[in-house]
Amino acid sequence: MTHRAYNFNAGPAALPIEVLQQAQEQFVEFGGSGMSIMEMSHRGAIYEGVHNETQALMRELFAIPGNYQILFLQGGASTQFAMIPLNLLSAGKTGAYVMTGSWAKKALQEAKLVGETAVAASSESVAYNRIPDLSEISVPDNAAYLHITSNETIEGTQFAAYPDTGSVPLIGDLSSDIMCRTVDVNQFGIIYAGAQKNLGPSGVTIVIAREDLVAESPKSVPTMLRYDTHAKSNSLYNTPPSFSIYMVNLVLKWIASKGGVAALEQYNRDKTKLIYNAIDESGGFYRGFADPASRSLMNITFRLQSEELEKQFAKESEQHGFVGLKGHRSVGGLRASTYNAVPLESCKALADFMQEFQRKNG
The missing domain is CATH 3.90.1150.10 (Aspartate Aminotransferase, domain 1)
Structure with missing residues (x-):
């Protein structure tokens, strides 16, 4: 290769050349196993080592407190749009959403299929060219949670600071800006992010969730859409997207190497x-x-x-x-x-x- 493209794709997006080269070297055989990591059992010791190390790296680099679970799920942020209300939006409660653009709208649309919703603030009147001021956000008294989209890829806007929601869990879609800057994870009840912008290739979605919010999901929710299914099985209830998780592992090590x-x-x-x-x-x-x-x-x-x-x-x-x-x-x-x-x-x-x-x- 004589020249790498100037890659400004919105996602899937650029990966570090060092990560790609390391993955290339390990593609056919990983860890002296005689096979690719894509070929081995997710129940085996070698893969589980990578799986657990990736969680540990996430916890260390993103300063994730001990009372938060780190889950590796599938279906992208779009599936999280549904999982959040399915698991957290109970009868008599309202899912509150800050409307900041195209992705916030999609999250709200999914929640409307599940239960009562409310728009806590919106910048629709100015074509979503700004993030609502924190003082504009009005959280309903019966809110199950407040959902924000930290960064809107289509409009090019980003929260400079996050709202203080008190006892109401703050849910953050950080798909397009996770680990681009330091964040106080304690401000959030749940953070979720598709990996394909900042953390790796498409195929795995990172969920960082406070343990009390994912300990028990409603019994009416299908098994694979229940947070407790994945929390209780260390994200190994079914076959995980093992190669994508391995790539996240390499990207996290690259982030560590950059300081x-x-x-x-x-x-x-x-x-x-x-x-x-x-x-x-x-x-x-x-x-x-x-x-x-x-x-x-x-x-x-x-x-x-x-x-x-x-x-x-x-x-x-x-x-x-x-x-x-x-x-x-x-x-x-x-x-x-x-x-x-x-x-x-x-x-x-x-x-x-x-x-x-x-x-x-x-």
């Missing part, structure tokens, strides 16, 4: 600053979509003066080795996803390309 989550947070801020500066210093040639106070560290959304110019930008960027810069089909525009594994060099190359494109077309 941990706090070091990655500074790195991410340095990366995104390059691109946001190219937008802000363009004199209006580029227009950021997200309100500056709600800008995401992971998804940078912007527009040009016309759709024709945006199409030209996307086409020329592809010719220069950039991948994934078209905005989501539902909103258009342009988007650069700068997840943990996207290197600083890629962000600098994009900022340089943006400045050159403006010079030729401004």
